[in-house]
Amino acid sequence: MAEANWTSISEFVLLGLSERQDLQQLIFAGFLVTYLLNLAGNSMLVGLVWTDPQLHSPMYFLLSQLSMVDMGLVSIILPQALVHTLTQHRAIPFASCMAQLFILLAVGNMQDFLLAAMAYDRYMAICNPLRYAAVVTRFLCLKIVAASWVVVILHALLHAVMAARLRYCSNRLQNFFCNLQLLLRLPCTRPFANEMVISTVSLLVTVVPFTFILVSYACIGVTVVRLRSAQVLHKALSTCSSHLTVVLLMYGSELWFYLHPDSSNSPHKQQVTFFYTSVVPTLNPLIYSLRNKDVAAALRRAKMKVLG
Template structure:
């Protein structure tokens, strides 16, 4: 493409969902309700864990951080979408778009990291219960969370700076409801080879490490559970990780539909619908999955409410 078709972009247009006013009113009410439920339920989980001394354990420490990440994660994309529907505007400034990209990548990678750490926590608790207190010390738990924030912040910053170095074509329409990395790369007029290389190397290695941690941890967990002689013992051991496993399947199942589906079956509408699952629906369901299956959380929530 010739340089005459390049543009010094100042804004993008988020095409979002339907352009029909009646459908937009329904979407606004739906997403506003989901957003409020997500933020309120995750904050309740955090307050319940902070207020109850019995929940000051590594598992609930990581759960509180996951709830914080969920609340921030959904706040990265949904408020701007709601504002655009309310004002009947699809515009998002260049600076807002890159900021949204940065925080979206930060919180999605933070969520993946926390899910991996929580799998390791369950592995130690089930496979090495006698060493659990020694291995999962408070210092290690705090160090893991701080390290995840720092690493993912730097990782997201690198991708954002590389995106900022690209030039964009005259067409600034993003067929999505937020600034995701793939739709932005598709609008670039310059060669995004460096961006794609960093995505497949750093992002791929980080994602592979997290997924391997999940797979190996649960392989040992299931192996240990199968060796338990009594059915009641197996059920009790599995119940300690069933909520986490449900969240993992929900999050990775929906995100894989967006980023790992074959190009021949991929479309903007399908990608947007799948994105809603892991950016809006999953953070909303996580608190209910943990609270409904966890007697300690339910007891603390009753006291808090």
């Protein structure tokens, strides 16, 4: 497109989950309930891990980091979505959209790295129990978390800067937040450089943690089968079931999203986006509370302290 036909974009319009007026109150209620449940559940989990001595272990330190990331993820998306849904003023300044994109990419990828670190923790606990205490230390977890933040921040900054330099011919996004995949459909010319970064750097940042999780669980499965011990099988199920459930929920919905690129503007796909960006982070503390005996026991102890 010629330079003269290009108009500078100063803001984007987020069309939300649906433009139907009769659904706005229902959508607002869904956003609000999800946000409040997320804050309540994840803050409770962080409080338990920080205050209960029985949860002062590397695994639960990583779990508390995941809860804080989950709270951060919905706090970037849902308050703004609530305002847009309530007021019907759905414009977001260009700079704010790029900032939201940067934070979303960083926090979203941090989820993957934390789940990979937790998978390594479970691998060591089951496959190398005698070396677990010596290898998996709080200091090691701190180094993993710090290194992961450096990687995801640099990756997110690369995408945000490249997206901000594009020339956009449209500013209407069929979503309730600034989604990179949808943003790259709006430039006047095809963003080959951005697509190349997604196909290389972004693929590595996403695939490496997922592959690490798969390899860790493959090793755990081999160990359980080789030992043929009911005790080892019970330990594997009790220590891995919560983490594995979260992994399946998050990666399952993300894979569905990215395997259907041609339906990016469909209402059904926006609902899937809402599920993995907002609902799954809200379900995480519930999954760990119900399926993890240590967290459930800590919750009972905290309840007894409050009541007595």
